[in-house]
Amino acid sequence: MVIGGGVVGSACAWALSRAGAAVTVMQRDDTPGEAWRAAAGMLAAQIEPTPNDPLLPLGLAGRAFYRETVPALQEATGINIDLRQQGILQVAHTEADAVAFKAKVARQRQQSHHAEWLEPDEVALGWPWLPKTHGGFWSPEDGVLNPIELVAALRADAVRHGARIIHDTAMGLDREADQLRGVIGERDRYAAPVVILAGGAWAGRLNQLPRPVSVEPVRGQMASFPCPDALAANVVYGKKCYLLRRGDELLVGSTMEHVGFDAAVTAEGISGLIARAALLHPPLAQLTPTRTWAGLRPGTPDGLPIIGPEPRLPGLWYAVGHGRNGILLAGVTAELVARGIGGQDVGEELAAVGPTRFWDW
Ligand SMILES: Cc1cc2nc3c(=O)[nH]c(=O)nc-3n(C[C@H](O)[C@H](O)[C@H](O)COP(=O)(O)OP(=O)(O)OC[C@H]3O[C@@H](n4cnc5c(N)ncnc54)[C@H](O)[C@@H]3O)c2cc1C
Known part of the structure; x- marks a missing residue:
């Protein structure tokens, strides 16, 4: 059972x-x-x-x-799980991020895993809608499913x-x-x-x-917006947030909150999330989400x-x-x-x- x-x-x-x-x-x-x-x-x-x-x-x-x-x-x-292993980009917002991500690439390569460091101009070429970055950690085999x-x-x-x-x-x-x-x-x-x-x-x-x-609940709040056509299908990670495209929606996640079994969405949680997401795509700061929701992750120490x-x-x-x-x-x-x-x-x-x-x- x-x-x-x-x-x-x-x-x-x-x-x-x-x-x-x-x-x-x-x-x-x-x-x-x-x-x-x-x-x-x-x-x-x-x-x-x-x-x-x-x-x-x-x-x-x-x-x-x-x-x-x-x-x-x-x-x-007959169920479409929408598995897309097209890579995940983790954006370096600062020089300190860049140093840490380069070390992560080196460590993972040492263990024979496929990981790449992308210079700022390479990120700009692949993701022209992103503001200026300090480069990015590119994990080509990661992905997403429904x-x-x-x-x-x-x-x-x-x-x-x-x-x-x-x-x-x-x-x-x-x-x-x-x-x-x-x-x-x-x-x-x-x-x-x-x-x-x-x-x-x-x-x-x-x-x-x-x-x-x-196991303790860790609340995660999410929001979605209509997805601008220009945004790539790959997942992009920023500072304590990520963007991902599913169909015509752009999903933005997620908070990490220790608030017991309260699965409510809060105005503060969503506005913080949008502010972080706007570092990746500034127009989001002006938009109202089409949907918001929350879930409780089963967290361990x-x-x-x-x-x-x-x-x-x-x-x-x-x-x-x-x-x-x-x-x-x-x-x-x-x-x-x-x-x-x-x-x-x-x-x-x-x-x-x-x-x-x-x-x-
Ligand atoms: C906002 C958010 C974003 C996330 N994004 C990702 C992601 O991108 N990638 C990723 O890998 N993970 C992600 N996670 C984490 C992932 O969702 C969880 O780790 C995963 O769902 C845990 O699975 P689970 O089956 O243990 O728990 P749950 O998915 O919570 O399922 C537990 C089930 O058990 C049932 N249940 C509980 N108690 C009882 C009972 N007494 N009797 C009968 N049924 C019971 C519940 O009703 C529920 O259906 C995310 C989580 C959140 C909240």
């Missing part, structure tokens, strides 16, 4: 049902703040990690997962492989001491020998968990997800805490979880993201 049918839960259900498991996904009624509905859908594997970050290899595997999987998933479901369509396709293909989706809210685990029996829902009690906790920012709120789950089995309660697996990168990481998370539940040794691959790293008492 998978608790939560967001992007991570749907991906887990997809991978397990394809491997032949009898899977049930428990998804509650639509709730404000679900991260997958709010997400931009960037696959920013080489943009987001800090130096020596385990997020880099995980993100690269996450990105490769979509390149390999999306064509067949689209064909099987997260809502991704979830729809994962769910549909999981169901095609025999998965069941039930509409209920998980209240807690059904367990007796260290024996897992299943899940207690608001409407019913469900027997299951294996339970995957994939409830996003809400994952730690269940009863009878064997240890605290170090170290920015890495929590993936793996619970040693104190055999049968319980965690697939939570994907923070800013849950779209990028959902597929690779699901593969690791499915392989682990299938009996393969994934211990080494999960070493940096194990569930006991924050709470060992």
